[in-house]
Amino acid sequence: PPTPEAQALAKANAYTVAQNHLVRSHPLEQQLADYRRDNERVLKLGPKLGANAWYHFGIVDFDGVIGELEKAIALPGAVPEIDAEAARLLAALRELNPTLKALTRYQTTREFKEDGYKFAREQHAILVPRVEAAVKAMETYGSALFEREIARDERRLATLPEDAPARRLLSTSLTLRRAVRRFESLGPKADVAPFLAALGEVSNANRQLGTTFDGMSPKADSSCTGYTDTVASLIGHGRDVARDIRAKGDPSQPAQRFNETYNRSVRDFESCQKNDDRVRPG
Incomplete structure (x- = not known):
């Protein structure tokens, strides 16, 4: 059977894969800033802005990253520096995901034409704190991974x-x-x-x-x-x-x-x- 060290390495590598996916495909802070800029107007003025004024958040869902994180967490072994942060990030993304999916459906079906943006206004108050929580969890997770890799490479450096x-x-x-x-x-x-x-x-x-x-x-x-x-x-x-x-x-x-x-x-x-x-x- 693989040693605890080998298990920890495989698990840390899986965590890094999820992190790279997140960084590449979900520039969440930027999208939150865009969403706020474009949506505050709509939420104040409502249907007066015309059919396509409601701005969709720009991320359809986090299914891919959630799947990668679940796989990494389920691997045997422990990475004490990362495990808790990974669990926190997974929880934040799982909480945000249904809201994003509901808003995506709302946009693609043009439901906002039918309800005068009522759902958009309701979801705004739920979406923003959930996105902020996800951004924070991503930053903490990314930092923990980064620090671990630096510590590992400093140990390696000493042997060369x-x-x-x-x-x-x-x-x-x-x-x-x-x-x-x-x-x-x-x-x-x-x-x-x-x-x-x-x-x-x-x-x-x-x-x-x-x-x-x-x-x-x-x-x-x-x-x-x-x-x-x-x-x-x-x-x-x-x-x-x-x-x-x-x-x-x-x-x-x-x-x-x-x-x-x-x-x-x-x-x-x-x-x-x-x-x-x-x-x-x-």
């Missing part, structure tokens, strides 16, 4: 020889993830100095990684040099975000690019480890 390519790659990835944590805590009036300092550390680590890749013989796989290019772009977008926050401008565009580039860097990192066995941590 100082100048090994695998160590340099893992070290850059860890430094980058710490900067992403700083990015996530940035608000409109935030002090951007800690974020900029973290980006400086990423820049140093990435430069050393590039030098290591250049010195490898035979040459490092192209996906590995691609990773260093992606990380360099990410640093640029991060510095743009900091500049806009300092200037009290709107950082949403560079912030979106930062997120997209970070997701690309995760894929590049995985490709590099897969394609070049010299950068795998053993």
Whole structure:
């Protein structure tokens, strides 16, 4: 039978699959902001706004993620850092799901033409707190997973020889993830100095990684040099975000690019480890 360690690893991986699905397909905070902007008007003015004024929430349901979470939770073994957060997230999504499905039906059947938006107004008071609860549960779950992965990789790092390519790659990835944590805590009036300092550390680590890749013989796989290019772009977008926050401008565009580039860097990192066995941590 598999060891408790192997069971915990399989379970943590299943949790990560659910998390990736959530992040990709359900930008819930953005949708809540759009919903509020478009719906507050409708809820005040009601049927005066015309047939299609009622704005549907934009997420049909959470069936896929709920299924993935249920499967992960049901796996044998324990991941103490995540199990409770996963159960909380599952409960929040299960509570929100029927409301979303009912509103989807309401929209597709154009029922709002028949009842003068009565159901929309009733559901608004139920929907918003449920979405807010789901957003909060997602954030806590995502943070717990992130922290666990960082702790695991720090332990791995300690076992690798100082100048090994695998160590340099893992070290850059860890430094980058710490900067992403700083990015996530940035608000409109935030002090951007800690974020900029973290980006400086990423820049140093990435430069050393590039030098290591250049010195490898035979040459490092192209996906590995691609990773260093992606990380360099990410640093640029991060510095743009900091500049806009300092200037009290709107950082949403560079912030979106930062997120997209970070997701690309995760894929590049995985490709590099897969394609070049010299950068795998053993």
